[in-house]
Amino acid sequence: MTKPPTSKPLLQDADRPVRSRPRKPRNPAQPNLPLDPMPDRIDPCLALLKLKPPKGPQWTFEVKWDGYRLAVHIEPTGVRILTRGGHDWTDRFPAIAAEARRLPVATAILDGEAVVFDERGRSDFGRLQQSLGGRGGKRMSREAVLMAFDLLYFDGRDIRQTELTSRRHLLEGLVPAGGEEAIRLSEEIEADGDILLRIACEHELEGIVAKDRNGPYRSGRGGEWLKIKCIQSDGFLIVGYEKSTASFGGIGRLLLAARKGSDLVYVGGVGTGFNERSASELREQMDKLTIGKPAVDTGRKRNAVFIDPKLVAEIEYRAWTHDGKLRHASYKGLRDAQDHTEVYDLSATASWMQ
Template identity: 85%
Template sequence: MTKPPRKPSQPLLGKAEAPIRSRPRRRRDPAQPNLTLDPMPARIDPCLALLKPRPPRGPQWAFEVKWDGYRLAVHIEPSGVRILTRGGHDWTDRFPAIAAEARRLPVATAILDGEAVVFDAHGRSDFGRLQQSLGGRGGKRVSREAVLMAFDLLYFDGRDLTGTELGARRHLLEGLVPAGGEEAIRLSEEIEADGDVLLRIACEHGLEGIIAKDRNSTYRSGRGGEWLKIKCIQSDGFAIVGYEKSTASFGGIGRLLLAARKGNEFVYVGGVGTGFNERSAAELREQMDKLIISKPTVDTGRKRNAVFVRPELVAEIQYGGWTHDAKLRHASYKGLRDAADNPAVYQIE
């Protein structure tokens, strides 16, 4: 005969009259009273797209339009909204329409990843127009016409989503920022199409290119290959190392002298003499004349009427390819990248 189980001296969960409470996972931050799970990070370094010549193939790849603007992270917190540039600078006051729209979103806490753009008459993002709206590099103007094209959601109502796959992040983002909106924050929509076909259509419509993203990937800072960019026209950042003077050109600039990086050094990659207007040339000349040096940073060969500057300014240059001696072909100036955007100088392999 089996013995009956021994009667415990007290209930398994403690005293019978005491309320049952689970132990909290971590101490709550009083500055974030609504968050019971993951503290909101002050800043997340962005995931960057790796340049590829052709779109990838496979069902795991999702495609979007490549936007030409400034990368921003919009932090929605109980205390208010913060808009951070790629370099971590607070530009909330520079984008009042985006900040106001972020306050209206139906969410207590969130971090949106996206690109601030200004559209031209044909609905294409125009980097030059965005720069003009902000007053040029180093300008302090407010851009009321800029729109945030949101393409990722990194934090949502107390949950850190960076370890969640892209498909789930996009599902939550589409519930927060619905497609087809005309507000200051709009959804960068996924496009269901073959990558090669989409790239051809994008190029025919004068767009900069497309972005491919691995649906199964988590959000990883840096250029790890989870996101790829395929461009219609090459456009990259190059350091300005000087200019050739001309009395017949805007701002007295005949040609900008440009350099790329090779390892830890700069190498001369040719010049650009088109793409300026009177205003952009005058602003550019003012910036360069503060950086004049007596000797060039790189060997530019023999140049007439050349003025050399410290390589601190990064110009966005559109170009058609490279010559046999590693110089830019059919180059055109698009604008100066702002230091707050943490601009990268093209790296020669």
């Protein structure tokens, strides 16, 4: 499907925002067209991790946002905001929910990422976590903004099998570019992937996402979407910490583990990225999970406290050492279990490094 021409909006005043014409009331004499059932929940399309951007005219690029993946369901009975794991967080994002109710559509499902921006306009996962009250918190986030990047259902039609170009065209009609509301468009960027990645990294963004213009929306990692990161950031299980009287929360260093199939493997520690608040909240969570023996062999550690590996920390890192430990790691925050958190799997490393 080709993108409809945009000649008429060009006839408008350049300083005025483009708006669709008001819809006319439906003529009751017209026959009703059959509608597609609205899905109760859709598993999200996930991006494959690659080291380099793809080449070719079929690829389009966006900024990679660092937040919580959400699906916004606009239904005749109201609005529902679901996490990646299917949990209803409508009440926790009141500004996004209110903005969704104002969108000019009867029924729709928007796919996007809830983010909180820092002073430089970058999405900051730690700030999003704090706005929600930390891991397990119940606070409402009025600061969060939904960066919408796909449209899966539109006015009674399931459009997941439609190519991305057409889905984006419909999305742009609902969420115009350049808005400052609680729902904003994640804009496509026309650029060479290598150049765009370099610019993203220079601005200290997390990375970019490449999407196949002609691809349908498929749940899981089907290869239609690819992510290329400036700095690696993944989830790791906390298996303990080393005590320190000179550090926030008494945490000298977190001890981390990754998965390798059904096993856990120690991948080193992280001692930076904490502030007084995040360290205090983390220590409170860990103190509830202390155990006598480590869940994984961490080698000899002084002043170590071991915990049941139930907490997932989001960790930034530059690379891996030759012996399989994280290099230049920094703590970003705790992932919430309701965010359908993934723990880094060492057995999958070879596949994304190709």
